[in-house]
Amino acid sequence: MSEIDLQQILREANIGEVLEQLDNELVGLVPVKQRIREIAAFLVVSRARQQLGIESAAPSLHMCFTGNPGTGKTTVALRMADMLHRLGYVRKGHVVSVTRDDLVGQYIGHTAPKTREILKKAMGGVLFIDEAYYLYRPENERDYGQEAIEILLQVMENNREDLVVILAGYKDRMDTFFQSNPGMSSRIAHHIDFPDYSQSELVEIAGKMMSNMHYRFDAGALQAIAEYIAQRRQQPHFANARSIRNALDRARLRHANRVFEAAASGASKPTAETLSTITEADIRASRVFDGGNGSGKGKATQS
Numbered sequence: 193m194s195e196i197d198l199q200q201i202l203r204e205a206n207i208g209e210v211l212e213q214l215d216n217e218l219v220g221l222v223p224v225k226q227r228i229r230e231i232a233a234f235l236v237v238s239r240a241r242q243q244l245g246i247e248s249a250a251p252s253l254h255m256c257f258t259g260n261p262g263t264g265k266t267t268v269a270l271r272m273a274d275m276l277h278r279l280g281y282v283r284k285g286h287v288v289s290v291t292r293d294d295l296v297g298q299y300i301g302h303t304a305p306k307t308r309e310i311l312k313k314a315m316g317g318v319l320f321i322d323e324a325y326y327l328y329r330p331e332n333e334r335d336y337g338q339e340a341i342e343i344l345l346q347v348m349e350n351n352r353e354d355l356v357v358i359l360a361g362y363k364d365r366m367d368t369f370f371q372s373n374p375g376m377s378s379r380i381a382h383h384i385d386f387p388d389y390s391q392s393e394l395v396e397i398a399g400k401m402m403s404n405m406h407y408r409f410d411a412g413a414l415q416a417i418a419e420y421i422a423q424r425r426q427q428p429h430f431a432n433a434r435s436i437r438n439a440l441d442r443a444r445l446r447h448a449n450r451v452f453e454a455a456a457s458g459a460s461k462p463t464a465e466t467l468s469t470i471t472e473a474d475i476r477a478s479r480v481f482d483g484g485n486g487s488g489k490g491k492a493t494q495s
Contacts, residue, residue: 193486200258201236201279202236206446207275207279210232210278211332214268219400220390223385235251235275235276235314239279250352251381252379253352253382254382255272255358255359256370256382256384257359257384257386257453258361258362258366258386259362259386260386262432262433262434264386265360265386266360269318269358270449272356281353282354282355285316285318286314287317287320288313288319288320289322290319290321290322292337294306295310296340297336298336302334302336303356308339310343311347318356319357321360322360323360324361325361325365327340327341327369328372343425358378371468384390394425400435401440407444408469409469410471413470413471416476417475419481424483442478443478444469444470447474
């Protein structure tokens with residue numbers, strides 16, 4: 193009986209590096225990472241069957257990522273493309289990320305060339321369609337999204353050995369989209385749901401983001417960012433890690449203005465530590481701490 197070393201396939205493709213990158217880049221998301229490992233095992237076994245000459249259809253690799261904004265869907269798509277490339281399931285391993293506007297035209301005859309041009313760019317890699325449900329607008333009989341869907345369906349079926357499509361968006365809206373487009377639903381083999389981050393995970397994410405940008409929180413700022421996150425999570429339009437990144441960008445802006453003004457007044461000359469330390473005041477200047485009504489000291493800032 194012919195035998196094959198699955199671990200050798202893993203080592204040669206260096207899949208462990210991809211999984212390690214996911215662990216390093218993304219906090220939490222345990223069920224997502226487990227699904228990625230399961231898909232990796234499936235791909236390795238499929239590759240082993242192929243090498244042993246066992247006849248089988250090429251695995252369907254189109255996917256759907258559901259969850260709220262800022263939960264790591266784009267990052268996972270990038271790592272998935274890398275993994276598919278390393279195992280030989282796509283030629284290039286690049287990701288082309290698009291939304292409805294990149295695919296759907298505004299007049300008759302405009303949609304088909306737009307959609308085909310995007311598909312041409314994505315061939316050999318992954319096409320990531322964010323908020324994919326916006327392709328389907330049945331309430332507007334003059335909408336051209338259905339034409340884009342039909343072209344996508346054809347390519348997903350006929351070119352599945354050269355293109356992987358990942359649809360992404362809110363779970364409830366994606367469920368409705370699939371109910372209205374059974375042809376699309378039948379072509380999606382893997383559904384992965386991305387949970388929201390917990391309070392402690394978001395605090396850890398904030399710390400990792402600061403470290404990656406070569407900043408640090410002082411003790412007061414660390415407590416303040418935890419309080420900020422707790423309050424911001426209760427407000428509308430919270431987008432998980434994306435909202436944290438935006439908040440940190442604004443904190444860095446306030447930090448820069450504080451340091452610059454102190455230097456301009458001659459009060460102090462900045463040191464490496466000063467230039468790299470976010471203080472409690474930089475965080476608490478956010479209007480999140482005055483209820484978002486702009487009445488407090490943070491009235492000239494965003495949340």
